[in-house]
Amino acid sequence: MIAARDLRSPRARLLGGAQASVERPVGTTDPIVPFSHAASSMGGRLVIHVEAEDGRRAEAGRSTAALVERVQRWATRLTRYSETSDLSVLNADPRHEIPVRPTLAALLRAGRMVTESTEGLADITLLDARLAAEGLAGDDVELTSRAYDWSIAPGRRGSAIVRRSPGLRFDLDGVGKGWIADRALRFLADWPSAVVDADGDLAIRCAPGKTWEVAVDDPRTPDTSIAVLRLTAPDGFPGRWGVATSGISIHRWNVDGRVRHHLIDPRTGRPAVTDVVQATVIAGSALRAEALAKAAVIAGSFEGFALLERARVQGAVILTDRGETLALPQTLALLGN
Numbered sequence: 001m002i003a004a005r006d007l008r009s010p011r012a013r014l015l016g017g018a019q020a021s022v023e024r025p026v027g028t029t030d031p032i033v034p035f036s037h038a039a040s041s042m043g044g045r046l047v048i049h050v051e052a053e054d055g056r057r058a059e060a061g062r063s064t065a066a067l068v069e070r071v072q073r074w075a076t077r078l079t080r081y082s083e084t085s086d087l088s089v090l091n092a093d094p095r096h097e098i099p100v101r102p103t104l105a106a107l108l109r110a111g112r113m114v115t116e117s118t119e120g121l122a123d124i125t126l127l128d129a130r131l132a133a134e135g136l137a138g139d140d141v142e143l144t145s146r147a148y149d150w151s152i153a154p155g156r157r158g159s160a161i162v163r164r165s166p167g168l169r170f171d172l173d174g175v176g177k178g179w180i181a182d183r184a185l186r187f188l189a190d191w192p193s194a195v196v197d198a199d200g201d202l203a204i205r206c207a208p209g210k211t212w213e214v215a216v217d218d219p220r221t222p223d224t225s226i227a228v229l230r231l232t233a234p235d236g237f238p239g240r241w242g243v244a245t246s247g248i249s250i251h252r253w254n255v256d257g258r259v260r261h262h263l264i265d266p267r268t269g270r271p272a273v274t275d276v277v278q279a280t281v282i283a284g285s286a287l288r289a290e291a292l293a294k295a296a297v298i299a300g301s302f303e304g305f306a307l308l309e310r311a312r313v314q315g316a317v318i319l320t321d322r323g324e325t326l327a328l329p330q331t332l333a334l335l336g337n
Contacts, residue, residue, distance in 0.1 A: 037064035039072075044177075044199030046071060048184070051193035051207065060191070067187050071180055071198075077103050078176050080127070090162065091127065091169040102158030107172055109160075110179045114291035115147050119307060121295035123147045123266040127171035130264055133271050145266035177201045178244055178290035192238065196286075203286040204231060206239035216280045216317055219249035226325050227317045229282065229334045241314065242286035246293035247278030265298050272298040275321050279304065282315035282334065289313075301326065 035057055038047045048067055052060040077086040086104040100108065111124035125146040150164035181196045181203035188194040192207035206212055211232040215225040233239030248263055248271075265272040279296040283289040292311055296304030301320050308316050308328060315331035327335070 035060040035064070037061070037068060039068045045197075046199065047195075047197040048188070049195040049197070050188060050191040051210075052191070063188065063190065067184055070187065071184055074103055074180055074183070075176075077101070078107055078172055078180075080171065080173065087170065087172060094166070096163060096166070098162045098164075099155060100160050100162055102160075105152065105155070105158065105160035107176060107179050108152050108162065108170070110287055111170070111172060111175050112152065114175055114287065117288065117311060118291050118295035119310075120145065120147055120266060121298050121307070122174065122291040123264075124170050124172055124175060125150070125168055126264045126266060126269070127169040129269045130171050130173075130262060132269075133262060133264065145269070147266065174246075174290060174294055175287060178203075178242065178285070178287035181286040182242065198286070200245055201286045201290050202241075202243040204239070204241045204243065206231060206233040206241075208233050208237055208239075209235045210239075214243055216245065219247060219278055219319070226319055227280070227327070227335055229315070229331075231282075231334065240284065242283050242289035243280065244283075244286055244290035244293045245278060245280040246290065246297050247276075247319075248272070248274070248297065249277060263294060263297055274298060274300045276301050276304060276318055277321050278319040280317045281308065281313050282331070283311075283313045292316075 035052050036047060036049045038045060046068060048064040050060050050064060076082065079085050080087055080091070082088060086101055090098055090100055090104065108124075114122045115124065123145050146165060146168050149168055150162060153161045153163065155161055177198040178201040181198035181201050184196040184198070185194060185203040185205060188196070188205070192205070193210055193212070194205050195212065196203045202214065204212055204214075211230050214229040214231060216227040216229065218224040218226045229243065231239060231241050246263065263272045264270065274297055276297045279293045281289040281293040281296065283292060292308060292313060296308055296316065296318060299307055301318055304318065305316070305326070305328065313328070315334050316328045317331060318326045320326065
């Protein structure tokens with residue numbers, strides 16, 4: 001018997017009012033209109049925020065609406081929940097060598113990169129282990145990591161050729177949202193301050209001298225935070241960050257009396273046994289932040305902090321199962337009062 005059980009979703013979110021979840025950036029002197037566009041996407045919520053000068057609200061609306069449509073097209077190609085997506089077609093193909101189109105090729109390359117940057121803990125080859133955790137596949141399927149049983153070679157015009165061992169299938173749910181957030185932010189180049197929130201994975205750009213405030217939600221109590229981050233761009237230089245949160249408080253299933261979650265430890269092929277309930281990472285991109293947050297949860301607090309130190313992230317906040325809120329030393333400079 002399978003029963004889904006979600007606690008509160010682990011998220012980092014922009015602070016703000018009831019209608020637009022973006023606060024007027026600190027340090028603003030020109031007339032500013034905070035503009036937000038929200039839509040359902042990628043199995044969650046996509047929100048795009050831009051800081052628009054007075055009189056550009058209509059332009060902001062057109063830009064963000066067009067970007068939402070573009071993101072929807074990317075997500076349609078990359079989801080595993082549609083049999084006709086590029087990813088599902090790849091996973092179903094029995095051949096050893098399979099051509100893939102540019103969007104999927106780019107995300108697969110990103111998946112390879114985050115596997116290496118997380119020392120193997122963020123692994124996109126564990127679809128069967130994820131399905132087993134959900135009770136949708138037997139525990140007798142191949143559950144161990146196959147992170148290096150595949151390769152990707154360039155094709156024509158951005159396409160690629162994927163070479164893999166028989167039966168290897170990819171799960172891009174984790175890396176996909178961070179990658180999409182980063183890619184979408186690049187399409188907002190006309191807006192000095194902008195944020196793409198891909199269901200909690202934030203890609204952030206900030207104009208010189210301005211500040212975005214980001215709250216890290218407490219998964220134990222609705223509408224509360226365990227930290228508030230103040231991300232400030234220095235005078236004369238724009239700021240660029242990725243903020244992402246991962247944890248075991250969502251995507252939980254009761255399978256035959258055992259509670260399982262979605263974060264698979266590639267060393268065992270099973271849901272990670274960890275003392276970390278939630279990890280939030282601040283890095284140079286949403287993709288990197290998402291992968292390292294996941295890796296920190298899987299590794300546990302001691303090894304997770306060591307991994308984040310080696311990765312030289314800009315900050316991290318971890319909530320343990322003992323109720324402790326821990327932060328890397330460099331995070332203290334980012335914490336609001």
